[in-house]
Amino acid sequence: SQQGEEDPQALSIQEGENATMNCSYKTSINNLQWYRQNSGRGLVHLILIRSNEREKHSGRLRVTLDTSKKSSSLLITASRAADTASYFCASKQGGSEKLVFGKGTKLTVNP
Amino acid sequence: NAGVTQTPKFRVLKTGQSMTLLCAQDMNHEYMYWYRQDPGMGLRLIHYSVGEGTTAKGEVPDGYNVSRLKKQNFLLGLESAAPSQTSVYFCASGRELKVLAKNIQYFGAGTRLSVL
Numbered sequence: 001s002q003q004g005e006e007d008p009q010a011l012s013i014q015e016g017e018n019a020t021m022n023c024s025y026k027t028s029i030n031n032l033q034w035y036r037q038n039s040g041r042g043l044v045h046l047i048l049i050r051s052n053e054r055e056k057h058s059g060r061l062r063v064t065l066d067t068s069k070k071s072s073s074l075l076i077t078a079s080r081a082a083d084t085a086s087y088f089c090a091s092k093q094g095g096s097e098k099l100v101f102g103k104g105t106k107l108t109v110n111p
Numbered sequence: 112n113a114g115v116t117q118t119p120k121f122r123v124l125k126t127g128q129s130m131t132l133l134c135a136q137d138m139n140h141e142y143m144y145w146y147r148q149d150p151g152m153g154l155r156l157i158h159y160s161v162g163e164g165t166t167a168k169g170e171v172p173d174g175y176n177v178s179r180l181k182k183q184n185f186l187l188g189l190e191s192a193a194p195s196q197t198s199v200y201f202c203a204s205g206r207e208l209k210v211l212a213k214n215i216q217y218f219g220a221g222t223r224l225s226v227l
Contacts, residue, residue, distance in 0.1 A: 034216065035148075035165050040221075042219070042221055043201070043203075044218070045215045097142055098156060103152065104153055
């Protein structure tokens with residue numbers, strides 16, 4: 001069963017605006033990751049946050065993790081048309097070698 | 112550095128035909144995975160491997176078989192294709208860095224399979 005669920009399913013914004021995507025998961029995790037998928041391509045890893053971390057930054061990306069609410073958010077600041085893609089969260093349970101992916105948020109950034 | 116390479120990129124099969132999808136990685140990763148991606152369903156794990164000669168079932172293994180005879184290759188087989196197996200298939204590889212609690216996966220470009 002799917003562990004992560006992203007919200008919203010689709011998001012359309014103007015270039016320069018910020019985009020926020022949320023992810024909820026069901027069981028305790030070891031880490032949570034965000035991936036990006038451009039149309040017709042494979043997934044690319046963006047950022048990883050461990051269960052003992054609350055916030056992490058990488059360039060224009062900011063990820064937060066709230067383990068008490070079993071949720072994470074991905075913020076993309078000053079979005080660009082090139083950020084148009086689907087974004088997936090993926091969680092890892094403690095002893096598992098697997099990641100469980102959510103269904104994704106489709107982001108469209110209009111120029 | 113090619114990363115993860117999937118072949119073929121596209122394939123059309125008739126119901127009942129068989130085929131093998133090949134995944135090759137050149138990063139010396141221990142772990143390899145096969146996923147399928149369907150509209151509105153996200154990625155679902157079919158089978159995975161934690162090392163050469165090992166395989167394990169994922170979330171949706173029925174109708175598929177896998178083999179990992181060499182560390183760098185992970186094969187996904189469909190013995191008797193069904194229309195329900197029409198999907199985009201992704202292979203990924205990775206290694207676990209337990210001390211850092213990291214297990215990033217690297218994906219191939221995908222194989223688009225249609226079963227008529």
